[in-house]
Amino acid sequence: MKKIYYPILLLLLTGILFYCKSNKSLSGQAAATTGTTNNKLTNAQVDLNTSPIVSPTDAIKMMQVEDGFEVKLVASEPLISTPVALTFDNNNRIWVVEMTGYMPDTVGTGEEIPNGKIVILEDKNKDGVADERKVFLDSLVLPRAICLIEDGILVAEPPRLWYYKIKNDKPVQKVLVDAAYAEGGNVEHQPNGLLRAMDNWIYNAKSAKRYRKRGDQWDIERTHFRGQWGITQDNYGRLFYNTNSENLLGDFFSPGLGASNQNQRGVAGFSRRIVADNKVYPIRPTPGVNRGYMAGVLDESLRLTNFTAACGPVVYRGDLFSPAYIGNIFVAEPSANLIKRNVVSEEGYVLNGQQAYQNREFIASLDERFRPVSLYNSPEGAMYVVDMYRGIIQHKTYLTTYLKKEIGRRELTQPLNAGRIYKVVPKNKKATAVTIPQDPDRLVKLLGHANGWVRDNAQQTLIDGKFTQAIPALRKIIKNDKNQLQAIHALWTLEGLGALQTEEVTALLNNPAWPLRMQALSVLPSILNKTNYAQVMPVLTQMVQNDTLAAPYLAFIANSIQNLDKTAANNMLRQVVQKYPNNQYVADAVISNLQGQEEVFGKELASLAAGPDLAINKQMGRIITNIRNARANRNPEVLRKEFPKGAAMFNSTCQTCHGPDGNGVNGLGPPLNGSEWVTGDKDRLISVVLFGLTGPVTVKGHLYKAPEVNGDMPGIGYNKELPNEEIAELLSFIRKSWQNNADKIETQEVTKVRDKLKGRQKAFTEAELNKM
Structure with missing residues (x-):
C-alpha cells in the first residue's frame, strides 16, 4: 500500500514550477x-x-x-x-x-531504454569550464551513483551494483558486486549515494547495506537504513x-x-x-x-x-x-x-x-x-x-x-x-584545485590539509595504492595531536592498510581530546581479536566509570567483544547500565547487542536498574513487546504465494514508509499492522490508496502528525495504467499480513470505488473518510 504519510520523491523529487514573462x-x-x-x-x-x-x-x-x-x-x-x-x-x-x-x-x-551514461569531463585549457567530454560507459538504465576506488569504479544501476576496472579511461572488466543492490522500489525509492566514508566503508542513502573492497572480494554488511x-x-x-x-x-x-x-x-x-x-x-x-x-x-x-x-x-x-x-x-x-x-x-x-x-x-x-x-x-x-x-x-x-x-x-x-x-x-577569492599525487610522503602531508576533500582523497589514495612505506610516518602523526584532523585521517589510513596497532588505539583512548577518543572508540571494533581484547578491556572498564561521552560507544563496542569473550562483554554491559540507566543513547546501544537475548536481559534489569521510568527499562519494554508481536505474525511466505503481485507492490511502494514489518517508520508513516484503516471498511481503505491521505490521522488511538510522520500520503489511483486487479491484491496482502486477518478485497470492489471517484484530484482527509 502506498504509504500513509510518505515522502515520495527521491531522487529528483517533486516539483515543477512557474516561469516569468521573459x-x-x-x-x-x-x-x-x-x-x-x-x-x-x-x-x-x-x-x-x-x-x-x-x-x-x-x-x-x-x-x-x-x-x-x-x-x-x-x-x-x-x-x-x-x-x-x-x-x-x-x-x-x-x-x-x-x-x-x-x-x-x-x-x-x-x-x-538503456541510454544512461557515465562521462568524464575535463577542463583542458584551465579556464574553470569543462571543454572535453569522454564517454566512459553507456547503455545504462537509470544509473544513479558512482564511486572511484582502487583501479576501478562502482556503478549503481538498479537492481545491481557493478564494479568496472578502468584502463586508459575505458572499462576493461565488469564484476557484479551486489545483485540485490536495489530490491523492489521504483526509481524514486532505490539506493543511491555510494559515499566512501572516513571509516573506509561505502555507504548509501535509501539503503541498509554498506560495502568494502578487500583484495578482489567485496564485503557487504548490514547497517542502519538512511x-x-x-x-x-x-x-x-x-x-x-x-x-x-x-x-x-x-x-x-x-x-x-x-x-x-x-x-x-x-x-x-x-x-x-x-x-x-x-x-x-x-x-x-x-x-x-x-x-x-x-x-x-x-x-x-x-x-x-x-x-x-x-x-x-x-x-x-x-x-x-x-x-x-x-x-x-x-x-x-x-x-x-x-x-x-x-x-x-x-x-x-x-x-x-x-x-x-x-x-x-x-x-x-x-x-x-x-x-x-x-x-x-x-x-x-x-x-x-x-x-x-x-x-x-x-x-x-x-x-x-x-x-x-x-x-x-x-x-x-x-x-x-x-x-x-x-x-x-x-567573490574575489582565487580558488586553486589540489591534484592528488601518487607520492606517499606528499600524501601523508595532505592528510592535514585544510580542505576535507583533499584529506579524504589522500587517505583513499594511500590505501588504494597500498603505500605501506608510509606507515612509519602515519604512526608518528597519530602520536602528535597538534593537528587533530590529520591524526584522525592517519588513524583510519592505518586501519585501511591493515597496520593499526592495539597500543596506538589504547593510547588515543586516554587522550584528553574527545574527538580523538571518539575516533579511537570508533576504530576499535575493526582491530579487536582473540589476542588483544584482554589488553583493551581494562581501559574500557575505566572509561565506563570516568568518561560520560564514551558511554554509548562502550555499549556498542560490547558487540565486538561478545564474539571473543561473552562473559567480559556482558559484564561491561551491566556496568554501563548501572552507571547510565536513564540515558536513552546508552539504553539503545546496550540493546543493540542483545538480539535473541532481550527477554533474558530484561529480567536481569530489575537488579541492575530498578524503576519502570528509567530509559533502559522503557526501551527494553518496547522491544520485547515488538518481538512478541512479531511471533504472532502470519507466515509471510504463504502470503507472498497467495498474493504475488500485491507483495511485489508492497515492496516497491509501501514498505519504505510503513516498514517491512508493517509497524511504521518514524518520520515517515504510521503502522499498517493492526490499523483500523487497513482492517476496517473496505471502501475507505480503497479510497485512501487510490487518492491518498493528508493531514493528521489517528491509528490505534494515537494521533500521527508531522514530524512523527510525513504529513502526506500520495495515492496510486492517478496512474491509469495500474490495473484494479493489482490494487486489489495489494490491499488483500496488507489486510492479511502480520497480525491483520481481514477479508480479501476483490477486483470489482476496487473498480466500483475507482469509478465512483473518477475525476478526483486531491487527497482525502481523515474527517472526509470518517463520513464514508
Missing part, C-alpha cells in the same frame, strides 16, 4: 534581488503559461545568491545531459552520472542525509556501530532529526509542485512552504569559504529551485542544527528549471551543484492529475538534453 524581465528582477534581501516576484509579474529555457549565463543571473558569493558555470549542455551525481578523480576531472531516461514524458515512456537521495559526512565521519520532506537527518555516532540487533526498529543517535525546521523560502510562485492543490502546501502567494524534495546534502568541509561556513550543511530543494544553508552545533555527542536564515535562502532561483539534486565538496574548496535542468522531476508512480495538467499547459516535458554543473565560490 528572460529580460527575469534578469532584471534577479539583479534587484541579489544579496541577502528576499524580494519576490508578485503573481502579476509571472506568466503562468510559459516556462522558457534559458542559457546557463542567464540562469546564473536569475539566481539570488548570499552576499559575498557567486555562482560559476563548470559544464552545461551539450557537454552533459540530465546529470544527477558526480565525483572527482585525483586529476580533478569530473565523472558524471547521466540519467537520460528519467521521465521522458508524464507516463515515463521509454524509461527502460535517508532518501544523497548522503554526506562531516570531519569526524558521521553521516548526514534527509528524506524528501525533512531538511536534515543524521547520526551522532560512527556509522559502523549499533546495527547488529535486527529486532530493533531504530537506535537512538541514528537517523536523528538534526534540523527540525522544514520551511523553505522560494523567490517566486511555485504552484507546479505535485500537491500544489492541497491546503498548506503553498502559501497565499503560491510559494512552497515546506520541503517536498529535500535531497543531495553536503557538509561543507572546504577551505575556500570563511570559517563560519565550515561544518555547515547545505541541502538542495529542486521543487522550490533553491539551496538551503543549515548551521549545526555539537554538545557532547549530541548534534543540533538550525536554518542559517529566516525568510531567505543561500541560493534561490527565478528559473523554474533550476533543479539542484546533488551537492559536493571539491578539490579547490568550492561547493559544486548538480543541476538536472529538467521540466519533470516527479516520477509517474505518484504524478497527480493536477501536475500533469501543469506540465501540459506550460510544455514542461521538453527538452530532455539539458543539464548544468555549477560551483559556488566567494
